[in-house]
Amino acid sequence: MALHFLVESSTDTRVGDLVSLTGAEAKHAAVVRRLRVGEAVTVGDGAGVWLEGTAEEVSPTRVDVRVSERTEQAALRPRVVLVQALAKGDRDELAVQAACELGVDEIVPWQAARSVSRWEGPKAVKGRERWATIVREAAKQAHRAWLPEVAAPVTTKQLARRAASDRVLLLDPTAPAKLSEIVPDGRDLVLVVGPEGGISDEELRLLTDAGAERVLLGDTVLRTSTAGPAAIAVLSVALGRW
The missing domain is CATH 2.40.240.20 (Hypothetical PUA domain-like; domain 1)
Structure with a gap:
């Protein structure tokens, strides 16, 4: 090639x-x-x-x-968005790299309640630039015609507002519905992945009250570095991309 x-x-x-x-x-x-x-x-x-x-x-x-x-090449619709919680070490960066290779259309850093890593002030700018560099290199490796956008970091309240227009899917190991059973309805699909400590009860309440859906990825609990890419693969099949 x-x-x-x-x-x-x-x-x-x-x-x-x-x-x-x-x-x-x-x-x-x-x-x-x-x-x-x-x-x-x-x-x-x-x-x-x-x-x-x-x-x-x-x-x-x-x-x-x-x-x-x-x-x-026209941009694919609906879009697949990964909201990735900031995580310790390089786990969030591994998720960003794999998500780009697998076809994600946008990546949103999320300052979750249980995120050990904190992006504040200059560190937020540097972190976003770092993710953008990872996305660029992964897109070249994957021969992608479209370079995914890396958005500015969001809070949980900002993320909740996105549920007004997009279909927000919370990866939750206790959810009653499987991600594989989701039928796309034309709205952008926003996958939300928590940090290593998981999404807090307060965050789940706030997001579900705003219209987000809790979905189960599988019978096992995946790390934050693998949950997002695995979910993107599932949605790629549902959307007919694969």
């Missing part, structure tokens, strides 16, 4: 044009991926434009690709 890279924008690029990778992307292509002149590559802008071409010049500072084919 051809190597895949991202550029900031390719809206006006046509067949026959040259697309140039610069900066960190060029260095990654030439030094890390060891791209060579004449190799087939794909290039995307993360917003649906998909270009196929051949590398004509390769250096650590600039990689030129001659475009041989251009397609545009």
Whole structure:
């Protein structure tokens, strides 16, 4: 399979044009991926434009690709959103990486009551940037035409307001209904994953009162790093994506 890279924008690029990778992307292509002149590559802008071409010049500072084919992929609807509670260590980052590879459309950091990790002030900006970097690299690895958005961190009250327009699904090991039994109704599907300590009773009450649904993923209790990606796989089947 051809190597895949991202550029900031390719809206006006046509067949026959040259697309140039610069900066960190060029260095990654030439030094890390060891791209060579004449190799087939794909290039995307993360917003649906998909270009196929051949590398004509390769250096650590600039990689030129001659475009041989251009397609545009529409964004999938309804969208699958992962609300991932902040977790200790790198467990939330592992969830973000896998969720992107599996096709999530948006990722929302959640400052849950039982989150050990706290994003406050400059740390919130740095954390969101870190997640965005993970998403970008995972999207390239997975050859995704659309780059998932990493939203600003939300509180539980802010998350509850989302239930007014979206279908919010709370992963809860005590829920009476199975996630696999959910029938999509056209609304965006928002999966909410708690931290290692789980979603608190107060959070469950607040979110369910706002219209969120408690759903069971399986008979076992998964870690916060695996619950979201597993649920995305289930919904991908229900939506006909897989």
